[in-house]
Amino acid sequence: MTSKVQWGVLSTAKIGLKAVIPAMQKGERATIAAIASRDGDKARAVAAEYGIPRAYGSYEELLADPAIEAIYNPLPNHLHVPLTIQALEAGKHVLCEKPIALTAAEAETLVEVSKRTGRRVAEAFMVRHHPQWLKARDLVAEGRIGEVRTIHTLFSYYLTDPTNVRNQAEIGGGGLYDIGCYAINTARFLFGAEPERVVGTFDNDPEMRIDRMVSGLAEFPGRRHLAFTCATQLSPSQRVVVLGTKGRIEIEIPFNAPNDRPTRIIVDDGRDLFGSGREAIEIPVTDQYRLQGDAFSAAIRGEGPAPAGLDDAIANMRVIDAFFRSGRSNGWERP
Numbered sequence: 001m002t003s004k005v006q007w008g009v010l011s012t013a014k015i016g017l018k019a020v021i022p023a024m025q026k027g028e029r030a031t032i033a034a035i036a037s038r039d040g041d042k043a044r045a046v047a048a049e050y051g052i053p054r055a056y057g058s059y060e061e062l063l064a065d066p067a068i069e070a071i072y073n074p075l076p077n078h079l080h081v082p083l084t085i086q087a088l089e090a091g092k093h094v095l096c097e098k099p100i101a102l103t104a105a106e107a108e109t110l111v112e113v114s115k116r117t118g119r120r121v122a123e124a125f126m127v128r129h130h131p132q133w134l135k136a137r138d139l140v141a142e143g144r145i146g147e148v149r150t151i152h153t154l155f156s157y158y159l160t161d162p163t164n165v166r167n168q169a170e171i172g173g174g175g176l177y178d179i180g181c182y183a184i185n186t187a188r189f190l191f192g193a194e195p196e197r198v199v200g201t202f203d204n205d206p207e208m209r210i211d212r213m214v215s216g217l218a219e220f221p222g223r224r225h226l227a228f229t230c231a232t233q234l235s236p237s238q239r240v241v242v243l244g245t246k247g248r249i250e251i252e253i254p255f256n257a258p259n260d261r262p263t264r265i266i267v268d269d270g271r272d273l274f275g276s277g278r279e280a281i282e283i284p285v286t287d288q289y290r291l292q293g294d295a296f297s298a299a300i301r302g303e304g305p306a307p308a309g310l311d312d313a314i315a316n317m318r319v320i321d322a323f324f325r326s327g328r329s330n331g332w333e334r335p
């Protein structure tokens with residue numbers, strides 16, 4: 001194995017501090033070598049606390065650091081594409097937080113820059129690295145629950161703080177961008193296909209103007225369905241139920257899988273409604289953010305398979321775009 005990939009982190013975003021930085025610091029192939037903030041004091045304080053060697057008081061200084069090979073971009077959604085482009089132009093690979101862009105058209109602008117600079121971009125859908133999702137996909141592929149006809153996904157939390165990035169419409173706030181994107185991404189992952197048409201109904205917060213509840217239906221080839229609700233002002237809950245002709249798979253904590261205890265997926269062969277045919281498959285303790293960082297780092301070194309790249313990110317954005325159009329047209333829309 002070659003040396004660890006030298007990563008730089010754009011901003012002191014909560015997701016970085018709470019989850020991604022500590023996880024990647026435990027990685028086999030990644031090291032966090034620098035962090036930047038708009039506020040140099042904040043960057044230095046975080047660097048000291050996390051043992052990060054270098055701190056910068058602007059994003060530009062980080063991007064100019066010649067030792068940095070890859071950038072983790074957890075900026076607010078409206079800055080995903082602009083700063084990813086700046087990082088690519090500076091010769092860095094980029095792991096960018098979800099959603100990769102505000103629209104598919106904006107995401108598409110990354111393709112030319114990535115090709116020209118020869119640098120990779122991936123959208124940070126960490127769930128795709130978690131063994132519970134790989135297991136669920138394997139079970140589906142081997143026909144364990146028969147033919148999968150529908151996936152029901154629920155993702156909610158309660159957040160009314162108007163200063164949170166999720167509650168600011170002008171910088172890409174709202175539930176569909178923040179968590180509905182997971183419902184779409186994981187259904188595309190399990191079905192291994194793109195939806196042909198979608199319809200969604202939106203409830204927007206009257207003051208903050210962000211979507212606070214979206215329920216959507218996506219029809220995949222073969223008349224297979226994803227039905228989901230994502231909500232930002234509801235009691236916190238997460239569940240994915242995959243329903244097949246011969247059984248059911250449930251992923252208990254599908255998105256924010258903990259890194260300090262095992263997770264479980266339930267497989268029920270459907271023999272009755274009381275769980276007689278129920279098997280709980282325990283997935284050992286792991287950290288999906290560490291796996292994500294290592295997978296992307298290995299790909300950069302040419303020592304591992306390429307993670308889902310821009311094509312996949314753009315396809316996901318096309319579905320998000322179609323749901324927004326459906327919210328306006330009150331009808332079916334094609335991604």
Ligand SMILES: NC(=O)c1ccc[n+]([C@@H]2O[C@H](COP(=O)([O-])OP(=O)(O)OC[C@H]3O[C@@H](n4cnc5c(N)ncnc54)[C@H](OP(=O)(O)O)[C@@H]3O)[C@@H](O)[C@H]2O)c1
Pocket residue numbers: 011012013014015016036037038039042074075076077079097098099124126164165171178
């Ligand atoms: N994959 C996951 O599990 C996961 C989980 C949560 C969030 N996310 C994604 O990560 C991103 C960040 O979410 P977060 O909750 O961590 O956000 P956050 O704590 O608000 O962090 C965003 C950071 O961006 C910087 N920033 C630059 N311009 C800003 C502006 N106009 N307004 C606010 N902040 C600005 C700030 O850092 P400085 O002050 O240091 O410059 C700020 O700390 C979002 O895209 C979100 O979708 C992913």
